[in-house]
Amino acid sequence: MPMDWDDFKTRRQGGGGGGGMGAPQIRIPEFKMPNIGRHFSLIIVVLIAVWLLSGIYSVGPDEQGIVLRFGRLDRVTSSGLNYHIPFPVERVYTPKVTEVKRIEIGFRTIDPGPPARYLDKANESRMLTGDENMVDLDLIVQYRIVDAAKFLFNVRNAETTVGHAAEAAVRQVVGSKPIDEALTTGKGVIQQETLTEIQRILDKYGSGLRIVAVQLQDVTPPKEVIQAFKDVASAREDKNRLVNEAQGYRNQIIPEARGKSAQILRQAEAYRETKIRQARGDADRFLATLKEYKKAPYITRKRLYLEMMEEIMPTIEKVITDDKKGSGVLPILSLKGAAAVKELDKR
Numbered sequence: 001m002p003m004d005w006d007d008f009k010t011r012r013q014g015g016g017g018g019g020g021m022g023a024p025q026i027r028i029p030e031f032k033m034p035n036i037g038r039h040f041s042l043i044i045v046v047l048i049a050v051w052l053l054s055g056i057y058s059v060g061p062d063e064q065g066i067v068l069r070f071g072r073l074d075r076v077t078s079s080g081l082n083y084h085i086p087f088p089v090e091r092v093y094t095p096k097v098t099e100v101k102r103i104e105i106g107f108r109t110i111d112p113g114p115p116a117r118y119l120d121k122a123n124e125s126r127m128l129t130g131d132e133n134m135v136d137l138d139l140i141v142q143y144r145i146v147d148a149a150k151f152l153f154n155v156r157n158a159e160t161t162v163g164h165a166a167e168a169a170v171r172q173v174v175g176s177k178p179i180d181e182a183l184t185t186g187k188g189v190i191q192q193e194t195l196t197e198i199q200r201i202l203d204k205y206g207s208g209l210r211i212v213a214v215q216l217q218d219v220t221p222p223k224e225v226i227q228a229f230k231d232v233a234s235a236r237e238d239k240n241r242l243v244n245e246a247q248g249y250r251n252q253i254i255p256e257a258r259g260k261s262a263q264i265l266r267q268a269e270a271y272r273e274t275k276i277r278q279a280r281g282d283a284d285r286f287l288a289t290l291k292e293y294k295k296a297p298y299i300t301r302k303r304l305y306l307e308m309m310e311e312i313m314p315t316i317e318k319v320i321t322d323d324k325k326g327s328g329v330l331p332i333l334s335l336k337g338a339a340a341v342k343e344l345d346k347r
Contacts, residue, residue, distance in 0.1 A: 062098040106138040133179040138217040150208030169197035
């Protein structure tokens with residue numbers, strides 16, 4: 001008969017058969033078959049729990065959550081703790097939408113320093129101006145994400161895309177300006193027009209990017225001709241200096257000349273008025289004398305004669321004789337003062 005496990009253990013321990021002082025007793029440890037199904041179920045539950053918990057994700061205050069379901073955009077989530085169906089059903093991207101990024105056109109920063117060290121990229125920085133001159137231009141473009149969904153799905157490499165758009169835009173803008181404007185007063189206009197052109201290109205691509213600022217770092221002629229440009233600039237500065245000096249001299253001389261002219265005119269007017277008044281006075285005096293002359297011609301003539309002699313010979317003592325009074329002691333009339341005139345009137 002076949003023997004089960006319990007009967008085998010009893011016989012080995014001397015429970016029956018063979019009797020007496022038989023073979024030595026041997027203890028066999030008890031063996032139980034494990035419950036594999038229960039442990040497997042527990043493992044499955046733990047794995048499912050871990051899988052479900054992996055769907056918890058956090059979106060930072062400077063980020064935006066983009067949830068894809070089977071590779072297609074499903075929803076956009078805001079900052080904080082959120083949940084999505086774990087991989088492979090849904091996948092989450094959290095790009096930083098407030099971070100301002102920058103790219104460099106015409107140069108690369110090797111070491112920010114101090115002192116900073118840069119590497120020149122001549123193939124990017126050299127471009128033609130509108131008057132067919134060449135300039136070496138370095139540019140910094142700052143941008144950020146404004147639409148995370150477009151940024152993720154429409155642009156494969158944002159930095160490269162912005163770099164190519166910026167290089168194309170600045171070449172177009174600089175190509176429409178003369179070199180003098182690009183080197184001196186037109187930098188602000190170039191920056192603004194370049195920003196507008198880059199934004200237009202990126203909007204056409206649907207990139208979801210916004211250009212924050214465009215800054216011209218350095219605009220110079222190429223090294224091979226920079227000395228000639230410096231000579232031209234120096235000559236232009238000398239010209240402007242001389243023109244300014246001439247204008248300053250003109251602004252000084254013209255008011256002085258106008259002042260002197262006005263002064264001469266005032267003096268001439270005063271002289272004219274004086275002469276007119278003097279002439280009127282002389283005429284009035286002559287008319288008064290003429291009136292007196294008509295009354296007594298002889299006396300008036302004598303009086304005028306004596307006054308003239310007094311005027312032309314003021315330092316000489318003068319006497320008047322009357323030859324009608326006879327001979328002898330000559331009647332002498334002193335010609336001093338008003339007494340003589342009165343005496344002459346009496347005669």
